[in-house]
Amino acid sequence: MALRGTRDQVVTPLRVLSIGIILSIVLAAVAFVSLSMGPAKVSMGTILDWCAGMGSVDQTTSMILASIRLPRILLAGLVGFTLSLGGVVFQALLRNPLAEPFILGISSGAAIGAIGGIVLGLGFSVGVPLLSFISALATILLVLGISSRHGGLESSTLLLTGVIVNAFFTAVIMFFIATASDSRLHSMLFWLYGDLSQSKYIQFSVCLPLVLIVSGVIYFFSRHLNLIVGGEEPALQMGVEVELVKWVAFIGISLVTGVVVAFSGIIGFVGLIVPHLMRIMLGPDHRLLIPASALGGAVFLVAADTVARMIISPSELPVGVITAFLGAPFFIYLLKRKGSQWNQD
Amino acid sequence: MKEARFRCNFSRSLFLLLLIVLLCSPLKVRAATFRDSLGRKVVLSAAPERIVSLAPSITEMIYFLGLDARLVGVTRFSYFPEQAKEKARVGTYTDINLEKVVTLDPDLVIATADGNRREDVEMLEEAGIPVYVVNPRRVGQILEAIEAVGDICGIAHRARERVGSLRKRVARVEGAVQGRGKPLVLLVINVKPLMSVNRSTTHHDIIGLAGGRNLAEDQPITYPRLSLEEVIRRRPEVIIISSMEKGGEHERARREWFRWTTIPAVQKGRVHVISSDLIDRAAPRIVEGLEEMAKLIHPEIPWH
Amino acid sequence: MEPGLTLKSISFSYGNHWSLEGISFGLKKGELVGMIGPNGSGKSTLLRIMDGLIRTDTGEVLLMNSPISRYRRHEVARQIAMVPQEAIFRFNFSVLEVVLMGRFSHRGLFPFEEKEDLEIARESMLRTGTLDLERRSIHELSGGEKQRVLIARALTQKAQFILLDEPTSQLDIRHKVEIFELISSLVRVQGFGVMVVSHDISLAAQHCNRMLLLNKGRMYRIGSPDEVVTTDTIREVYECPVLVDKNPITQTPRVTVLSRRSENTKDIAVQPLSH
Numbered sequence: 075m076a077l078r079g080t081r082d083q084v085v086t087p088l089r090v091l092s093i094g095i096i097l098s099i100v101l102a103a104v105a106f107v108s109l110s111m112g113p114a115k116v117s118m119g120t121i122l123d124w125c126a127g128m129g130s131v132d133q134t135t136s137m138i139l140a141s142i143r144l145p146r147i148l149l150a151g152l153v154g155f156t157l158s159l160g161g162v163v164f165q166a167l168l169r170n171p172l173a174e175p176f177i178l179g180i181s182s183g184a185a186i187g188a189i190g191g192i193v194l195g196l197g198f199s200v201g202v203p204l205l206s207f208i209s210a211l212a213t214i215l216l217v218l219g220i221s222s223r224h225g226g227l228e229s230s231t232l233l234l235t236g237v238i239v240n241a242f243f244t245a246v247i248m249f250f251i252a253t254a255s256d257s258r259l260h261s262m263l264f265w266l267y268g269d270l271s272q273s274k275y276i277q278f279s280v281c282l283p284l285v286l287i288v289s290g291v292i293y294f295f296s297r298h299l300n301l302i303v304g305g306e307e308p309a310l311q312m313g314v315e316v317e318l319v320k321w322v323a324f325i326g327i328s329l330v331t332g333v334v335v336a337f338s339g340i341i342g343f344v345g346l347i348v349p350h351l352m353r354i355m356l357g358p359d360h361r362l363l364i365p366a367s368a369l370g371g372a373v374f375l376v377a378a379d380t381v382a383r384m385i386i387s388p389s390e391l392p393v394g395v396i397t398a399f400l401g402a403p404f405f406i407y408l409l410k411r412k413g414s415q416w417n418q419d
Numbered sequence: 420m421k422e423a424r425f426r427c428n429f430s431r432s433l434f435l436l437l438l439i440v441l442l443c444s445p446l447k448v449r450a451a452t453f454r455d456s457l458g459r460k461v462v463l464s465a466a467p468e469r470i471v472s473l474a475p476s477i478t479e480m481i482y483f484l485g486l487d488a489r490l491v492g493v494t495r496f497s498y499f500p501e502q503a504k505e506k507a508r509v510g511t512y513t514d515i516n517l518e519k520v521v522t523l524d525p526d527l528v529i530a531t532a533d534g535n536r537r538e539d540v541e542m543l544e545e546a547g548i549p550v551y552v553v554n555p556r557r558v559g560q561i562l563e564a565i566e567a568v569g570d571i572c573g574i575a576h577r578a579r580e581r582v583g584s585l586r587k588r589v590a591r592v593e594g595a596v597q598g599r600g601k602p603l604v605l606l607v608i609n610v611k612p613l614m615s616v617n618r619s620t621t622h623h624d625i626i627g628l629a630g631g632r633n634l635a636e637d638q639p640i641t642y643p644r645l646s647l648e649e650v651i652r653r654r655p656e657v658i659i660i661s662s663m664e665k666g667g668e669h670e671r672a673r674r675e676w677f678r679w680t681t682i683p684a685v686q687k688g689r690v691h692v693i694s695s696d697l698i699d700r701a702a703p704r705i706v707e708g709l710e711e712m713a714k715l716i717h718p719e720i721p722w723h
Numbered sequence: 724m725e726p727g728l729t730l731k732s733i734s735f736s737y738g739n740h741w742s743l744e745g746i747s748f749g750l751k752k753g754e755l756v757g758m759i760g761p762n763g764s765g766k767s768t769l770l771r772i773m774d775g776l777i778r779t780d781t782g783e784v785l786l787m788n789s790p791i792s793r794y795r796r797h798e799v800a801r802q803i804a805m806v807p808q809e810a811i812f813r814f815n816f817s818v819l820e821v822v823l824m825g826r827f828s829h830r831g832l833f834p835f836e837e838k839e840d841l842e843i844a845r846e847s848m849l850r851t852g853t854l855d856l857e858r859r860s861i862h863e864l865s866g867g868e869k870q871r872v873l874i875a876r877a878l879t880q881k882a883q884f885i886l887l888d889e890p891t892s893q894l895d896i897r898h899k900v901e902i903f904e905l906i907s908s909l910v911r912v913q914g915f916g917v918m919v920v921s922h923d924i925s926l927a928a929q930h931c932n933r934m935l936l937l938n939k940g941r942m943y944r945i946g947s948p949d950e951v952v953t954t955d956t957i958r959e960v961y962e963c964p965v966l967v968d969k970n971p972i973t974q975t976p977r978v979t980v981l982s983r984r985s986e987n988t989k990d991i992a993v994q995p996l997s998h
Contacts, residue, residue: 083819084820134681138651141678142651197671255496255663260612261610271612271647272647300816304811304812305807308807311800311804311807312828313796313797313798313800314797359820390644390645391644
């Protein structure tokens, strides 16, 4: 496997497969290490025993691994996967390096639903996520609706509408926060920073099928994205049904992002940083970039969540704090880097 | 010439006399100086007749002392006792409407260091309104604060009597749990994320007085966010969830704990909900909260 | 009716004033048509209308006798290839990858290229003199190199109609000539129908079978280069003093731009060069 620098020529199925396998192995390794980390000391050997179904693992450890750590790792992986996937797609469609799935207002839309749910005293298993998802979807449809003219979606209008919606909803959220009673406030704040504690398998199972389906559809459009990146009109000229791709991609990504965010809260920077990193390492062809970013995002978030769990153990930080700490300096580095794979016009 | 000088001297003396009289006036009126819990000097010219409370806990104190007739303003969430709902509102305790306070023309404002903003207190002082700040961090300090409020309102005797009965109740609890084992207690003040309290809180004091050990006492952060794993590892014997309402999500949260079957508290079914009003507020009802906690931590004692 | 790319009574406007009005003509296979006209006369817009990218207010565009709006985009792409004036690449694709993009409309569901695609791409690059740039990043190229790459990309579409929007604007004279010769041979040898927009009026006149002069959104003149490119027409439309005479070697119209001073000097006799 060669990195971009050696000018490996055109992306082939073999290359995609090999990068995919390598990243999957890395993901498995990171997950494995993450399983062993936590306030309760669990050695790697114990984990191996546990995986093999050996009876030698005591009940407490087994419960911690199975009911606390593993579901959390799975959800972190899935959320990271989804957010990075969204990041790649949005950066391509909006032809904007600052794009990530939250840019069109999903974040604030979901947040309003979640905060509303918290204020109403709904449960965190069903009520809050459901309200968050519905609210995110409504926001996206609003933004898409405002931005569509003659059945076409204009990128610049989309961006602008997203920014305005985000700003307005953020004001609403600030109102809720300012008037929140103490007991609700903490829940709200941690949702806003992303919180993967108390993850459950059911959450993973609910999100997984949708994510897989949307990923498949998006991957089908990876060639189309390659062309769209060079301009919507040239893409049209070469035969891409640009509007169709945009609608499908925006709605698909918004759906999956809305679903995972409903459970995890707003975790920023993943959708921004991971695609950039992957693009620098592996090149801009989306047939490779999409699976690489998605898997890379999974690795990134599992690692970040592990840090969030361990850094002030036995207390925890919200994972969004870690991604911001990692992401912000990296982002600045990106901006300063000349020839950062983006040609400014 | 001589006349002029005489007139001049006379004016000067008159002026001097006036000055002396003015300077002496405060001394003529009967005034009292108190020191509040932050060491601030609070000067009152008479027993206050128009009091504004800047926190629900303080409102409770005032009603407890029977001073509610003098209460002219309370904060928004002052719902206890019921009658407090009829008093005029001055905002929330983190966001006081200073104008409203001034309009009510109080001669005493009582604030708490745990919640009210320093700027608000300073602004009121600049407006010439005396502000007395309480800052109780322990159950004992809460009782002292109630007495102090009684002092400052000129009903020291009544205050001592009433607080005395509270002290008796506290002593009773302390006596009852003495000598018994101290079960490990997890107090959950927030469900998601999971948060507890460390040793610098009143809640911690209550747990101690109620004969328990606070699982999160050594945490560096006041309201630490705990990982579930840590709780499982530490094996608490009692789990108490502090809640705003009995039913609803906290009942659900209570049931959520039953998944973690290795925790002794779960195995013995000792997961309970307690009303947060009883233990969150630095008010007279804290004693009720203490009694509740004690019953939950030591159910084997024949409380009656 | 001979199948081709036909426009009938096309009108199109941005906002209040007419951008294009009353355009009717047809591009046939095996002919090279040059479209000229001042900036803002609607040339680029017309090209985009011909590619079905813009819906016109009136009239219709027919591709092989069917309205172009009825075709799916990839079907259009197999018939019509367009070379835009410039392209902004926000990512550093390699030149080969960019050229391969033209194969999009030929790929089925399988998203990866096959040997045939690579061969076609390399052949196109050979013909545009860009084969040695294969591994370079598209960002590193000069304006002229980029233009040739875009032409190569269009060639891989294997479309029978090619529309080029000022393909030589950034090229030096050698490359300008090479491009026009390439376009000519595509028409003569392979029978493509090509429309090229250019400001190199003389060069276009040398190679084109027909020319179309646009002015303020209307067809000012259409016909053979001799008919379209004259002193009067060019001076009037471009509002600029010119001298159009006959190139002694190619016998095609040759445009010489004069400065305003020399035009005002009436005693300079305007004479063809004598040999």
